[in-house]
Amino acid sequence: MSEAHQKSSRSVPSMKRRALIPVVVAATMGLLTPVWAQEETPPPATDQGEPAAKEADKAAEPPAKEGDNAATPPAKEAEKVVAPPSTEKETAHESARHEQKPKRFDWSFAGAFGHYDRAQLRRGFKVYKEVCSSCHSIKMLAFRNLSQPGGPEFSEKEVEALAASYKVKDGPNESGEYYDRPARPSDRFPPPFANEQAARAALAGNYPPDMSVLAKARGYSRGFPLFLFDALPGFSYQEHGVDYIVSLMEGYEDTPPDVKLPDGQFYDPYMPGRRIGMPPPLSDGVVTYDDGAPQTIDQYAKDVSAFMMWVAEPHLESRKRVGLGVIAFLLVFVGLLYYTKRKIWTDVPH
Numbered sequence: 001m002s003e004a005h006q007k008s009s010r011s012v013p014s015m016k017r018r019a020l021i022p023v024v025v026a027a028t029m030g031l032l033t034p035v036w037a038q039e040e041t042p043p044p045a046t047d048q049g050e051p052a053a054k055e056a057d058k059a060a061e062p063p064a065k066e067g068d069n070a071a072t073p074p075a076k077e078a079e080k081v082v083a084p085p086s087t088e089k090e091t092a093h094e095s096a097r098h099e100q101k102p103k104r105f106d107w108s109f110a111g112a113f114g115h116y117d118r119a120q121l122r123r124g125f126k127v128y129k130e131v132c133s134s135c136h137s138i139k140m141l142a143f144r145n146l147s148q149p150g151g152p153e154f155s156e157k158e159v160e161a162l163a164a165s166y167k168v169k170d171g172p173n174e175s176g177e178y179y180d181r182p183a184r185p186s187d188r189f190p191p192p193f194a195n196e197q198a199a200r201a202a203l204a205g206n207y208p209p210d211m212s213v214l215a216k217a218r219g220y221s222r223g224f225p226l227f228l229f230d231a232l233p234g235f236s237y238q239e240h241g242v243d244y245i246v247s248l249m250e251g252y253e254d255t256p257p258d259v260k261l262p263d264g265q266f267y268d269p270y271m272p273g274r275r276i277g278m279p280p281p282l283s284d285g286v287v288t289y290d291d292g293a294p295q296t297i298d299q300y301a302k303d304v305s306a307f308m309m310w311v312a313e314p315h316l317e318s319r320k321r322v323g324l325g326v327i328a329f330l331l332v333f334v335g336l337l338y339y340t341k342r343k344i345w346t347d348v349p350h
């Protein structure tokens with residue numbers, strides 16, 4: 001009896017399982033359908049031509065429509081070879097091309113004991129001033145910041161002279177007009193373009209982003225398992241942005257034959273979408289260093305990235321110093337608490 005019972009109880013689930021098979025297969029096929037639609041539908045759609053594809057779109061039910069929509073971008077690409085992309089949709093499709101992971105570099109300011117290298121910050125400032133500042137603003141940086149502790153630490157005299165070589169808009173004066181005057185150390189860096197539209201008009205429609213926080217605003221995911229470390233205080237890697245900028249500067253390549261870029265775009269595998277509207281800004285020897293550092297693209301890129309990191313995070317050194325102090329204090333405090341607890345509880349029976 002009990003055996004029979006066992007048998008039947010065993011067979012019921014197995015039958016149920018068998019009954020489930022078609023359901024699972026159907027569900028899997030349902031999940032896979034969009035993938036097939038993406039890979040296989042486009043050729044017939046293009047063969048039939050636009051109107052037919054559109055009709056199918058109209059006739060289809062909403063879920064089917066989704067599949068169709070997923071299938072449209074490749075068809076669009078075929079059109080794009082004929083006409084360079086201009087609409088937003090096409091740009092979005094192009095950006096689906098995966099960018100390359102940035103290389104990892106050694107930075108003096110990495111890790112718990114990190115410090116900026118003053119000489120590097122000074123060189124980086126020179127690269128910014130002589131090359132990047134013709135397109136990129138750095139609105140949050142005031143001249144006086146350059147002499148503050150923790151940064152390039154130029155002398156106040158140097159900063160005054162530097163500021164005086166720039167013109168800034170001021171006003172209104174008594175007659176209500178705005179006027180240009182030499183900058184003072186308390187002024188912020190004047191931007192190269194009056195506004196975004198002026199920049200776009202001058203740079204084939206591209207807008208160079210402000211550099212104040214760019215080094216911290218750009219990043220990338222390091223993937224499993226490294227991102228787990230990035231979540232831990234003390235171990236986290238915080239140099240994603242500068243790695244990315246150096247890789248970007250060094251990463252310009254000739255456009256591969258299967259890629260069509262519109263005018264004013266350059267091929268760089270580190271840029272999301274692999275194309276960038278910035279002409280390669282650096283070349284060997286373009287900036288003269290007085291401290292004997294190599295005058296190469298590699299060195300320029302690292303120096304200017306370090307400088308951008310400082311602009312984005314001027315208090316990095318004090319942040320790390322205070323952090324270490326806090327951890328040291330907490331360790332001592334934990335020890336003291338432990339011994340206090342033992343002392344208090346020694347005479348209590350438990």
Ligand code: HEC
Binds near residue numbers: 127132136208218
């Ligand atoms: C001729 C003008 C020009 C110069 C000079 C220039 N840039 Fe750019 N830069 C641009 C433009 C335009 C973009 C926007 C590109 C885009 O969105 O496709 C850009 C974008 C960037 C980006 C952002 C990329 C991103 O992830 O969005 C970085 C970083 C950058 N530039 C760094 C630099 C550095 C460093 C220098 C100096 C060594 C420099 N640029 C010099 C025009 C310039």
